[in-house]
Amino acid sequence: xxxxxxxxxxxxxxxxxxxxxxxxxxxxxxxxxxxxxxxxxxxxxxxxxxxxxxxxxxxxxxxxxxxxxxxxxxxxxxxxxxxxxxxxxxxxxxxxxxxxxxxxxxxxxxxxxxxxxxxxxxxxxxxxxxxxxxxxxxxxxxxxxxxxxxxxxxxxxxxxxxxxxxxxxxxxxxxxxxxxxxxxxxxxxxxxxxxxxxxxxxxxxxxxxxxxxxxxxxxxxxxxxxxxxxxxxxxxxxxxxxxxxxxxxxxxxxxxxxxxxxxxxxxxxxxxxxxxxxxxxxxxxxxxxxxxxxxxxxxxxxxxxxxxxxxxxxxxxxxxxxxxxxxxxxxxxxxxxxxxxxxxxxxxxxxxxxxxxxxxxxxxxxxxxxxxxxxxxxxxxxxxxxxxxxxxxxxxxxxxxxxxxxxxxxxxxxxxxxxxxxxxxxxxxxxxxxxxxxxxxxxxxxxxxxxxxxxxxxxxxxxxx
Amino acid sequence: xxxxxxxxxxxxxxxxxxxxxxxxxxxxxxxxxxxxxxxxxxxxxxxxxxxxxxxxxxxxxxxxxxxxxxxxxxxxxxxxxxxxxxxxxxxxxxxxxxxxxxxxxxxxxxxxxxxx
Numbered sequence: 001x002x003x004x005x006x007x008x009x010x011x012x013x014x015x016x017x018x019x020x021x022x023x024x025x026x027x028x029x030x031x032x033x034x035x036x037x038x039x040x041x042x043x044x045x046x047x048x049x050x051x052x053x054x055x056x057x058x059x060x061x062x063x064x065x066x067x068x069x070x071x072x073x074x075x076x077x078x079x080x081x082x083x084x085x086x087x088x089x090x091x092x093x094x095x096x097x098x099x100x101x102x103x104x105x106x107x108x109x110x111x112x113x114x115x116x117x118x119x120x121x122x123x124x125x126x127x128x129x130x131x132x133x134x135x136x137x138x139x140x141x142x143x144x145x146x147x148x149x150x151x152x153x154x155x156x157x158x159x160x161x162x163x164x165x166x167x168x169x170x171x172x173x174x175x176x177x178x179x180x181x182x183x184x185x186x187x188x189x190x191x192x193x194x195x196x197x198x199x200x201x202x203x204x205x206x207x208x209x210x211x212x213x214x215x216x217x218x219x220x221x222x223x224x225x226x227x228x229x230x231x232x233x234x235x236x237x238x239x240x241x242x243x244x245x246x247x248x249x250x251x252x253x254x255x256x257x258x259x260x261x262x263x264x265x266x267x268x269x270x271x272x273x274x275x276x277x278x279x280x281x282x283x284x285x286x287x288x289x290x291x292x293x294x295x296x297x298x299x300x301x302x303x304x305x306x307x308x309x310x311x312x313x314x315x316x317x318x319x320x321x322x323x324x325x326x327x328x329x330x331x332x333x334x335x336x337x338x339x340x341x342x343x344x345x346x347x348x349x350x351x352x353x354x355x356x357x358x359x360x361x362x363x364x365x366x367x368x369x370x371x372x373x374x375x376x377x378x379x380x381x382x383x384x385x386x387x388x389x390x391x392x393x394x395x396x397x398x399x400x401x402x403x404x405x406x407x408x409x410x411x412x413x414x415x416x417x418x419x420x421x422x423x424x425x426x427x428x429x430x431x432x433x434x435x436x437x438x439x440x441x442x443x444x445x446x447x448x449x450x451x452x453x454x455x456x457x458x459x460x461x462x463x464x465x
Numbered sequence: 466x467x468x469x470x471x472x473x474x475x476x477x478x479x480x481x482x483x484x485x486x487x488x489x490x491x492x493x494x495x496x497x498x499x500x501x502x503x504x505x506x507x508x509x510x511x512x513x514x515x516x517x518x519x520x521x522x523x524x525x526x527x528x529x530x531x532x533x534x535x536x537x538x539x540x541x542x543x544x545x546x547x548x549x550x551x552x553x554x555x556x557x558x559x560x561x562x563x564x565x566x567x568x569x570x571x572x573x574x575x576x577x578x579x580x581x
Contacts, residue, residue: 234509234511235511292513293510293515294510297512299511300512303512339513340512340513341513343512344513352512
């Protein structure tokens with residue numbers, strides 16, 4: 001039946017199978033399992049507790065994109081703050097609408113291993129009926145919040161130098177031809193990576209490697225900003241950066257905890273691992289900062305938190321809390337040093353989306369293949385440390401495939417969009433800042449010298465503009 | 466009349482204001498500026514990018530005074546703003562052609578005499 005395939009998300013996604021399995025596997029829960037088993041048999045029963053947690057998780061993940069806007073917005077000069085924050089906020093609109101119109105169906109419909117179909121376009125057949133133990137439309141909305149933030153993540157690579165209309169066109173097309181198919185590969189029960197038993201609990205490959213690869217490709221296609229390596233780009237509001245990192249961490253509880261698709265022990269494991277892994281990354285990142293930058297920097301702390309969150313994302317429901325600490329600590333090193341190298345290179349991935357999300361996601365996916373254990377999640381796989389070294393290879397294939405596909409298709413989309421509307425504004429306009437150019441606003445207008453234009457004057461000049 | 470233009474460290478502003486009030490110097494304008502006084506540049510680090518801050522925050526205090534107050538004012542600022550380190554600032558004393566008090570249209574010395 002169509003619905004059972006649609007809710008297939010790696011490991012945790014086999015909700016009926018999993019909730020049965022995990023409750024059977026834990027004798028202590030057997031008493032509690034009776035109603036659970038009954039509902040699993042009926043297959044169409046919605047569980048109130050599961051639904052409540054997924055409603056909250058949907059809101060939590062939605063809030064992450066606002067957090068991302070602050071994280072990115074604080075890192076840029078004040079002349080580009082609105083443009084940068086709008087690149088995240090506009091994804092709520094375009095990516096959100098497109099998700100319901102067609103992308104959800106491309107991601108979770110059909111039975112092909114590579115791409116969904118249009119069977120659920122315009123939310124056809126997506127209603128209040130059960131999908132697992134939650135309403136089908138709730139599953140759709142929860143997945144939609146992932147599509148929104150993934151598109152927004154890419155913007156960090158190209159901030160301050162892309163025409164806004166072209167950016168909107170780019171993320172809209174990207175959501176359809178990159179995000180939705182990749183989500184299908186990994187999370188649909190028919191997807192080819194799902195079939196290989198690749199583990200991606202909450203989107204290490206689908207969200208982070210995917211966005212990181214697209215960011216790298218976009219930074220290369222657009223080229224560096226006009227004054228790259230001639231003028232230092234300082235963060236204009238580091239408190240925003242910390243606020244954003246805090247909101248992201250908060251929202252990530254729903255990102256990883258919600259990926260259990262129910263109010264289960266697995267959700268608790270996801271939340272605990274989401275607490276511990278970034279904590280470990282923060283510790284290691286701060287110590288590396290003391291060694292290499294002489295201070296525990298605030299921007300470094302915020303970056304470290306995000307890298308830890310990214311790294312635990314694929315592993316959150318498959319590893320023990322102590323393994324989460326190990327993953328968080330180990331994942332610090334590649335991202336930290338690639339970020340340092342990047343700052344001196346010709347690659348203007350302005351806010352280091354590749355180093356934080358691409359590399360962090362890559363490391364996290366591989367470490368998932370090392371630390372995963374079926375003792376905690378019977379629907380998952382054992383990793384290297386539990387006698388299954390092949391899982392590391394599977395993880396590598398999964399993230400490698402996502403990376404290559406995303407990077408190549410991103411280049412193609414940008415070339416097409418560029419051919420129609422151009423990608424970059426002229427150099428002098430770019431140096432003046434994107435806020436006034438793209439949005440006709442300033443982030444921090446003083447109002448001094450601002451003289452009100454009357455309607456008649458505006459109409460008179462409208463034609464000339 | 467003279468215009469006294471003192472460039473000082475921001476962290477010394479409170480001390481300087483206190484000294485000026487004690488010297489009964491009233492009427493001044495404070496401006497936040499950036500400058501370079503030959504001090505060692507601070508190095509800041511953002512994600513592996515190190516930047517040397519060539520300009521540091523300074524404060525400019527503009528005070529219009531009548532002749533008897535020139536030395537008093539200079540001395541007050543000098544003593545209050547000094548740390549002995551490079552970057553303490555400068556005091557410029559400039560001649561003034563005319564001063565007008567906007568409220569009363571008083572001129573010159575009358576315009577810079579504190580209101581009793």
